[in-house]
Amino acid sequence: MHKEAAIREPLILGHKTYHDITEDVCRPIEDKAPKTWYILFGIALVIGLYGVGCILYLLGTGVGVWGLNKTIGWAWDITNFVWWVGIGHAGTLISAVLLLFRQKWRMAINRSAEAMTIFAVFMAGLFPLIHMGRLWLGYWVLPIPNQFGSLWVNFNSPLLWDVFAISTYLSVSLVFWYIGLIPDFATIRDRAKKPVAKKMYSILSFGWSGRAKHWNRFELVSLVLAGLATPLVFSVHSIVSFDFATSVIPGWHTTIFPPYFVAGAVFSGFAMVQTLMLIMRKAMGLEAYIHKKHVEYMNIVIMVTGSIVGTAYITELFISWYSGVEYEAYAFINRATGPYWWAYFAMMTCNVVSPQLMWFKKLRRSLLFTFIISIVVNIGMWFERYVIIVTSLHRDYLPSSWSMHFPTHIDIGVYVGTIGLFFVFFLLFARFFPVLALNEVKSILKSSGESYKNAPDAHHDEPTPTPVVEAASPVVEEKVEEKVIEAVKKGTKKKLSDEEIQSKTYELIAKIGDAGSALDDLKVISGVGPVLEKKLNSIGICSYDQVSKISKEEYDLLDQLTGSFPGRAERDDWAGQAKELMNKPKS
């Protein structure tokens, strides 16, 4: 088993066992859905249906119901398409690229991020399809023999590349996601009580057994799929950028587009993941698995990709002047100072300035701040595409055809409708699917779980029998490790001599009083697991009454005595919790 440095923050908080993880993830699926779920689902469904209505109206009437005109042939439709595709980048990036880099923190978020990816790509794919106007002729993008003789589709066209790129990306992401889901469906299947649920999950889980050979294959398939999906992630948005970059429109035909689009896509994708995760962890009680450290990691990705995007904006601006092509230069001057200056300003503020705030550790670890920034980035990235598409088109080579774009209510309806549909899918996912990759999270519990990490002796959490055969890692190695951990924690945790422990225990008990005959269940206090409870009992703390009397000074004493995760007790406010528990009527 891989060992992880003790100074690395644990990825799974609290004292979880394998069974706890199963419980925590399956509970929202097995319980009745809360009222808020129904309310949110209802709202999303209404908005989504409105969007479907708008699309049907569009199909029945023609693309003319959008605010497009002769000069501005692409506007909200393609803006929304690129925006959704961009959002769809984070999921596979998290599960594929981070898998190749062996980033364990991905395991808490990859499942739902991938779900987000798939639903976002659904929404993205919708726009080019309805933009065709005659949806029923959509199969014309495929190279199939047709009634026009052997006239094939044009394989030189980036628009056709896009068809292949997006559909490959969607189907490979879907397969990758589903292969990971199979073992977790099996977990739900084996727990299901209701016959219908049992039947459904047993179909979905494909009869998964969890034998060693299957896991061996599973891991290889995940790895190879990750290896295949990684270049795919980069290719998709590169190809989306070719839609623009291979044209001869000033403001579009820049060679910087592919890398800059990819960075932008990752940037916006992570922002959407943050938006969804921050709500989901709260709503589904997954705070122990998706916490500040995960948010911080994602914010760092946002900061880095945001900086790349910012650099690209400025490079583009510089090159438009440096190239000496006046059309090119005008396109960029017009973006910043023309009638669409406000869109440019929104894009610059949201995408260049806001991610730079993530340099402050305090800010990137703040959940509220992250949530706000994630929304800001989502808005900014929509405006980026709007700026690129509409502002580049609206003043073409012929001033007499200069025009402005005004969205119609159908434009708005279709866009808002896709957001509604997206949430319909996502809410269904959160209700019926395991939102955490159960099997993956379990596999990192011992290396990155708090109870295993911060108390090196807590390996005996479960009644581990003495192994008959000497384990591969000899005792010597463990000793060294312990010393390293000790050195790391120097200052916060010193080894105490027996007398010191004795005197400190007396001191502590003197302050908070004797337990008497009370023997309360201390595990109810969040932050106390079975191991810690035993320790507390051995010190002489057995009742809520005692815990409630703990104040700052005693917390320090307690930390020294228990030696587990300094400051934790105080942060969790054990005293406050204990007070509440005392006041609760005995059931």
Place this chain on the structure above:
Amino acid sequence: MADKVIYAMYDDDDVLKDGAKMLVSKGVKVTDVYSPFPIHGIDPIIGIKNTRLGIMSFVYGLIGLTLATYGMWFFMIDDWPMNIGGKPSFSYKENFLSFMPITFEFTVLCAAHGMAITYLIVNKTLPGMPAQNPDPRTTDDKFVMEFRMSDNTSMTESELVDLLKKTGMTELDQKDI
């Protein structure tokens, strides 16, 4: 043929792994291990060979690459060469760059799907298949080692159970098949 299967259940993956090591060193053949997540390092202990699905994926990728190359040569060069702005469209070589993106996508498509389908088939995990794990708890937090008496002809059942008791197992179950 009548056979007896013994299932030993464990609470912890490391205990199971150490137990398996001990048993194998005593000459016991562990038929299978069921676990809720991959136990790293168990395969060489119980003698499971690495899967060759990776090679299969490469083969599927090659098939995809060949198909895409052939297809594009046929569509764009042989069957109906398009005249785009008067640029020559007479050989695959000259047009190669613009065929790259789709060739790549199609290669990935075939490699990924081919491997995924093969994986499901060789695993015999397909929609609607019945669950094969011996105990429903093995997908939650329990780990099970399976022994077949036909694989372990050198010892009697009670000898095996005695050995198992030393490995820290929590439950024992057996079944005739």
